[in-house]
Amino acid sequence: MSKKGLLGQLIQSFCCLPGVGAKTAQRMVFYLLQRDRQGARRLAESLLLAIDNINYCPQCRTLTEDNLCSICADSGRDPGLVCIVENSADVWVVEQTAVFKGLYFVLHGRLSPLDGIGPDELGLDLLRRQLSSGLIKELILATNSTVEGEATAFFIGELARKHQVKASRIAHGVPMGGELEFIDSGTLSHAFNDRKVF
Amino acid sequence: MSKKGLLGQLIQSFCCLPGVGAKTAQRMVFYLLQRDRQGARRLAESLLLAIDNINYCPQCRTLTEDNLCSICADSGRDPGLVCIVENSADVWVVEQTAVFKGLYFVLHGRLSPLDGIGPDELGLDLLRRQLSSGLIKELILATNSTVEGEATAFFIGELARKHQVKASRIAHGVPMGGELEFIDSGTLSHAFNDRKVF
Numbered sequence: 001m002s003k004k005g006l007l008g009q010l011i012q013s014f015c016c017l018p019g020v021g022a023k024t025a026q027r028m029v030f031y032l033l034q035r036d037r038q039g040a041r042r043l044a045e046s047l048l049l050a051i052d053n054i055n056y057c058p059q060c061r062t063l064t065e066d067n068l069c070s071i072c073a074d075s076g077r078d079p080g081l082v083c084i085v086e087n088s089a090d091v092w093v094v095e096q097t098a099v100f101k102g103l104y105f106v107l108h109g110r111l112s113p114l115d116g117i118g119p120d121e122l123g124l125d126l127l128r129r130q131l132s133s134g135l136i137k138e139l140i141l142a143t144n145s146t147v148e149g150e151a152t153a154f155f156i157g158e159l160a161r162k163h164q165v166k167a168s169r170i171a172h173g174v175p176m177g178g179e180l181e182f183i184d185s186g187t188l189s190h191a192f193n194d195r196k197v198f
Numbered sequence: 199m200s201k202k203g204l205l206g207q208l209i210q211s212f213c214c215l216p217g218v219g220a221k222t223a224q225r226m227v228f229y230l231l232q233r234d235r236q237g238a239r240r241l242a243e244s245l246l247l248a249i250d251n252i253n254y255c256p257q258c259r260t261l262t263e264d265n266l267c268s269i270c271a272d273s274g275r276d277p278g279l280v281c282i283v284e285n286s287a288d289v290w291v292v293e294q295t296a297v298f299k300g301l302y303f304v305l306h307g308r309l310s311p312l313d314g315i316g317p318d319e320l321g322l323d324l325l326r327r328q329l330s331s332g333l334i335k336e337l338i339l340a341t342n343s344t345v346e347g348e349a350t351a352f353f354i355g356e357l358a359r360k361h362q363v364k365a366s367r368i369a370h371g372v373p374m375g376g377e378l379e380f381i382d383s384g385t386l387s388h389a390f391n392d393r394k395v396f
Binding site: 030032054088 | 211212225232238
């Protein structure tokens with residue numbers, strides 16, 4: 001059986017998924033075609049529908065099928081509180097905690113000069129305009145706790161300071177349920193430095 | 199952001215892939231929509247094309263887009279030698295070794311009475327008819343080396359014996375490059391029992 005043909009093409013196109021190599025792609029394709037054609041059709045159709053209809057919210061840059069995403073359009077949320085995250089998936093993660101009732105701003109990346117990702121690529125001109133409007137009271141910097149994430153948070157913090165807007169960074173420390181034995185020393189030293197009065 | 203809507207539907211439809219849970223599905227969907235819409239479109243279109251055009255070969259039951267699969271249609275292959283495998287993916291695996299020049303017969307499963315999978319579900323009536331034709335000289339039993347795989351091989355071996363057709367089982371033993379230290383004792387005892395004159 002040649003690797004060409006529809007089957008080979010399909011396996012190759014599955015390789016574009018993150019974390020999926022040739023073997024996994026092959027397993028997925030055979031599974032779908034032999035066991036779950038209905039699910040496969042649903043997947044393909046949802047994907048085409050999503051590609052054609054899901055775009056970026058003009059206000060917070062998250063992925064949405066509406067003109068304005070459901071969070072930005074929700075009048076019950078506090079427009080004075082804006083959480084900065086690296087990508088749309090992070091919005092979902094924060095939303096699942098149900099603890100945050102403000103708006104978001106999605107960077108779609110982090111500052112990384114070596115990869116050619118500067119302030120313009122992260123939509124910071126849009127953020128600057130939103131800061132200038134005077135509506136925003138606090139920026140919550142929820143970028144990842146990596147070197148680039150921290151640098152990005154620092155950069156945006158400076159931006160907020162220039163516009164006289166308060167900026168805060170989400171807390172770093174020992175995860176809930178975490179045992180000290182298994183925490184890396186960087187996190188632990190952070191947890192000691194940021195200790196709170198009990 | 200509600201879990202409903204196109205994005206939620208799409209994430210849910212990715213969960214039908216084997217080994218993909220909600221978190222991985224979410225990661226795949228965000229990756230495709232944010233970074234690789236072209237690849238996503240190619241994936242969806244290939245999948246629809248495959249669902250509509252790939253069916254089972256009427257002779258060997260493997261997945262194919264043709265009326266007769268390219269292996270069965272290849273006059274250069276030996277129709278007297280038939281390799282029995284559990285699924286279409288196994289055909290690819292054996293083909294990649296380029297050592298086998300006969301035909302295949304795909305069971306799409308293994309005997310598993312508890313799951314209601316008997317000889318009829320494995321297409322053994324079709325195999326019986328092919329054995330009766332007198333064209334087949336040898337069946338190579340390449341089902342997996344699991345309890346069900348062995349039982350299936352035994353059952354089909356008996357079938358071959360009834361039709362006076364030789365049946366052989368692929369060798370089991372220490373994998374090439376394998377170190378004895380890391381081989382399980384079942385495999386190793388098999389390797390000792392099936393030792394060859396050196």
